[in-house]
Structure formats: structure tokens, C-alpha cells
Amino acid sequence: MKPSFSTLRNTTLLFLTVTISTLVAGCRTAISDESSAQTSHHVPTAIESKEPIKNTVRWVTASEVENFGFDIYRGTSEDGPFDRITEDPLEGAGTTDEPQKYVYVDDTIEAGQSYYYYVESISMAGVREKFSPTFYVKPKWPTDSRNAPADNDKRGPTP
Numbered sequence: 276m277k278p279s280f281s282t283l284r285n286t287t288l289l290f291l292t293v294t295i296s297t298l299v300a301g302c303r304t305a306i307s308d309e310s311s312a313q314t315s316h317h318v319p320t321a322i323e324s325k326e327p328i329k330n331t332v333r334w335v336t337a338s339e340v341e342n343f344g345f346d347i348y349r350g351t352s353e354d355g356p357f358d359r360i361t362e363d364p365l366e367g368a369g370t371t372d373e374p375q376k377y378v379y380v381d382d383t384i385e386a387g388q389s390y391y392y393y394v395e396s397i398s399m400a401g402v403r404e405k406f407s408p409t410f411y412v413k414p415k416w417p418t419d420s421r422n423a424p425a426d427n428d429k430r431g432p433t434p
Contacts (some may be wrong), residue, residue: 326417326418327382328382328384328386328415328416328417329380329381329382329384329415330380330381330384330390330392330412330415331378331379331380331381332347332378332379332380332381332392332394333376333377333378333379334376334377334394334406334407335374335375335376335377336368336374336375336377337374338371338372338373338374339367339368339369339370339371339375340370341369341370341398341399341400342367342368342369342370342396342397342398342399343364343366343367343369343397343398343399343401344364344365344366344367344396344397345361345364345365345367345377345379345394345395345396345397345406346359346361346364346365346394346395346397346403347359347360347361347365347379347381347392347393347394347395348360348392348393348394348395349381349390349391349392350390350391350392351388351389351390351391352391353391353409353411355391357391357393359395360381360383361379364397365377365379367396367397369399384415386414386415386416386417387414387415387416388414389411389412389413389414390411390412391409391410391411391412392407392409392410392412393405393406393407393408393409393410394406394407
């Protein structure tokens with residue numbers, strides 16, 4: 276009998292790396308925040324920034340079984356809809372007992388917009404399965420923005 280992709284899921288440590296690190300359903304989850312929030316109380320009408328804002332998703336697998344790769348999905352609501360934001364799947368390691376590190380940088384985000392992400396695994400047989408929990412990322416503002424709102428969002432990652 277051929278191992279199922281759920282074997283990968285059940286033996287994998289998942290690290291979804293945005294400044295906050297928390298324990299979610301037995302998985303260490305964090306989202307990599309590449310910009311910082313500023314303090315103010317009004318919404319900007321125009322933002323000029325030399326440095327793009329971005330979210331970075333990172334995860335580590337402890338082992339993989341017939342893993343073709345991963346797609347990343349993003350939405351603006353916890354319940355979706357979610358759009359695949361990877362043009363092509365990120366290449367998986369096939370079958371290995373060695374830990375593997377993965378990184379995806381989403382540099383197409385809008386200033387002031389919060390996002391929800393999840394990672395989907397793809398087996399060599401083409402079976403797709405939600406690999407990570409859905410997690411929340413607070414709105415970002417360019418580091419030189421003087422019009423960013425106060426950081427009133429205390430939600431943190433979503434289990």
C-alpha cells in the first residue's frame with residue numbers, strides 16, 4: 276500500500292513564521308512581519324514608500340512522504356474566500372526523513388489591509404490537502420508612513 280499524503284501531515288512539525296509566535300493546535304505558529312506599525316488615528320490618503328510592505332510565511336517539515344509541493348492561499352476574511360497566491364507550487368522534497376525549511380514572501384499586500392493565510396500541501400499523486408491552520412496577519416504600513424492608524428488590533432494568530 277502506498278503511503279498517503281496524510282502521513283506527511285501527521286509526522287510534520289509546522290512553523291508558520293509574522294513577529295508573534297504562539298502555540299496553535301500543537302504546532303508552533305508565527306507570521307514574519309517585515310514592516311512595523313506606526314501610531315496615529317486616521318487613514319492615509321496617499322502613502323509613498325521606498326520600501327515595499329510584505330508578509331513572509333515560513334514553515335518547517337520534520338519529514339515528508341511523496342510531497343510534490345505547497346501552495347499558499349490568502350484571504351481578507353477568516354471564512355474566505357481564499358485565493359491561491361503562488362503562481363506555481365513551491366517545490367516539496369519528495370520523500371525524506373530530513374527536516375525541510377520553506378519560505379514564501381507575499382509582496383503584493385495592500386497597506387492597512389489585514390490578511391488570513393493557509394498552506395496547502397500537494398502529494399505526488401496530485402492530492403491537495405490543507406496543511407496549516409488558517410492564521411491572521413495584522414495590517415501593515417510602510418515604515419515611513421506617518422498616517423498609519425494606531426495598533427488597536429489585538430487579535431493575534433487564528434487557531
